[in-house]
Each structure stands twice: as structure tokens, then as C-alpha cells.
Amino acid sequence: MTESTQTPHIPDWQAALLARHSLGRGYLERAQEWFDPLAGVIAAHHNSANRPVLVGLNGSQCSGKTTLCDYLQGVLTHQYGKRALALSIDDFYLTHQQRLSLAQTVHPLCATRGVPGTHDIALLNATVTQLLDPARSADVVIPGFDKATDDRKPAQALGRWSGDLDILLLEGWCLGVHPQEDETLVQPINPLEAQEDREAVWRQWVNRSLAEDYVPFYECVDFWVMLAAPDFDCVLAWRSEQEEKLRRSLADAATPNALQSPEDLQRFVQHYERLTRECLATLPDRVDYLLSLDARRKVRAVSHRLLGGS
Numbered sequence: 001m002t003e004s005t006q007t008p009h010i011p012d013w014q015a016a017l018l019a020r021h022s023l024g025r026g027y028l029e030r031a032q033e034w035f036d037p038l039a040g041v042i043a044a045h046h047n048s049a050n051r052p053v054l055v056g057l058n059g060s061q062c063s064g065k066t067t068l069c070d071y072l073q074g075v076l077t078h079q080y081g082k083r084a085l086a087l088s089i090d091d092f093y094l095t096h097q098q099r100l101s102l103a104q105t106v107h108p109l110c111a112t113r114g115v116p117g118t119h120d121i122a123l124l125n126a127t128v129t130q131l132l133d134p135a136r137s138a139d140v141v142i143p144g145f146d147k148a149t150d151d152r153k154p155a156q157a158l159g160r161w162s163g164d165l166d167i168l169l170l171e172g173w174c175l176g177v178h179p180q181e182d183e184t185l186v187q188p189i190n191p192l193e194a195q196e197d198r199e200a201v202w203r204q205w206v207n208r209s210l211a212e213d214y215v216p217f218y219e220c221v222d223f224w225v226m227l228a229a230p231d232f233d234c235v236l237a238w239r240s241e242q243e244e245k246l247r248r249s250l251a252d253a254a255t256p257n258a259l260q261s262p263e264d265l266q267r268f269v270q271h272y273e274r275l276t277r278e279c280l281a282t283l284p285d286r287v288d289y290l291l292s293l294d295a296r297r298k299v300r301a302v303s304h305r306l307l308g309g310s
Helices: 011-018 025-035 035-050 066-077 096-105 121-131 190-195 201-218 232-249 262-285
Strands: 053-059 083-086 141-142 157-162 167-172 223-228 288-292 299-304
Touching: 011 025, 011 066, 011 141, 011 223, 025 035, 025 083, 025 299, 035 053, 035 066, 035 167, 035 190, 053 066, 053 083, 066 083, 066 167, 096 299, 190 201, 223 262, 232 262
Parallel strands: 053 167, 053 223, 083 167, 223 288
Antiparallel strands: 141 157, 288 299
């Protein structure tokens, strides 16, 4: 093999990231073009704040937000010398039993994790507060959730963060969304709401949870980022693609129950539809850094409040 055809060496942290997310090297080229500038803005924000900062990242299901936060953590750590940590709001779900209790006392749809009201915001607040405390001396336990068992990970499987922290990256599909006006909740927007939430009890409960628990937490966020899908139809298509990849990976495994049928998948995504549409309609004008995606999840445009353009 000649020198010109040899595969260029990449840093170990980048190789590990590609392996974790089953990505090809082409991801790095796109990431360096679109995401490295964002890392620079975040680093500069930390420098000007002169304290630990919390970055909130919104993105619909399957938009790539988890991978983006993982990449940003690597760039911030290895190129800017920051102590950075990436978390997901998914790791702060209520336990399976807690959601079953809500299903009995509030509405059966509360059993399904995902929507506002199914996260332990008190635990999220406590964890974030500890991580961002510059005077902290003790390690912080990092919560985790096992989607395979639909419950929290056991204590022995949890991670810990020790020492100082400069930048905390927190991602979530509903992060940043605000409650809707009460009158907008009356009309169902999909079969799930029309057939299983006829009296709008569930969606009113979700809306109250947003107002009472999530909006106050948003005050902790220093800098907002959004990965914006073109529309909700793309979100459903992306989620279907993800399920098909899982189907192929498990083709020879005795795990048929790990997969959702097309009908089950469509019903599942309908839990998220109302607020995903609300995010796409309202958040682009609110965030500090907007990455607009095309139907193939490639960045097609960037707008930045501080840079004043795209």
C-alpha cells in the first residue's frame, strides 16, 4: 500500500466514538465542518462565564443528538482542554414501578416513558446542581436507565464523576419545550390521543408537568442548541430506519420481543408527536445555536444568535 492510499490516522478518542456509534469515517468530516465551530462557541462561552456552564441540546428522536454530545465532549476535552461531560435526560426516567403507579392514579398512558412527567426532575436538578458546584469535593453518582429492562440501572452499574467540571452537555428530545395553551389540548392530533386520551387527561397532565417541573429547570441552562428536523414525518421515518437496523442486527438472535411491529412503532411515536411538533415550531427562534437538518440528517444550515447569521 502506498503512502497516498493509506488510511490517515485519527485520534484514539475519535476512533472510540466511531466504534461506540457504529459510524464510518465520513461522520468525522461532517462533524469537523459543522460541529467543531459549535464546540468553539461553547468553549468561548465557558471562558467568558468563568464558571461551570450547562448546555441544553434539543433534538427529536433519532436526530443524532446523543452522538453530537459525545462528539462535542471529545472536542471540548481534547482540543480545548475542558473537563466536559455529556448526559441524556433519558437517564433520569422514573422507575418502572413509579410509572405504573402513575398509570393507575393519573392515566394509563403514563406508563410509557418519554413524555414530560415521566422524568425524575428532582433527581435531575440534584445531579446537575452537584456537578456544577465549583466547591464540590465529593464524587457525583451519574444516574442511568436501561431501556432493555425499562427501568433504572442498578447502583453497581452507575458511573461517577470526580473532580472539577467545566461544561455539562445535557440532551433530550423535549428539552426546552414550553407548555401549550390549554385550548390547543382539546383537539387530538393523532389516533393515540383520539382513542386513548378522549378526555385529554393525559395531555393535560403532560402540560402541567412541563409548567411545574421542566420550565423552572430551564433557568439552569446557560446555552441552548437545537438539532432541528425538517418535519415530523422525517422523525417517524428515522425511527423506522432505526428499528429496521435493529431488526437486521437481531435477525439470528432469539429476541423477537425486542422489536416493534410497524403498527406498534407508529403508536409509540405518537406519544411524542404533539410536543415534537411544538419543538419544531417554537424552539428555532429561542435557541442560541440552531443546526437545521435535511431528510438524511445532514446539516443544511446553521444560525447562531451571537454570530448573527447563517
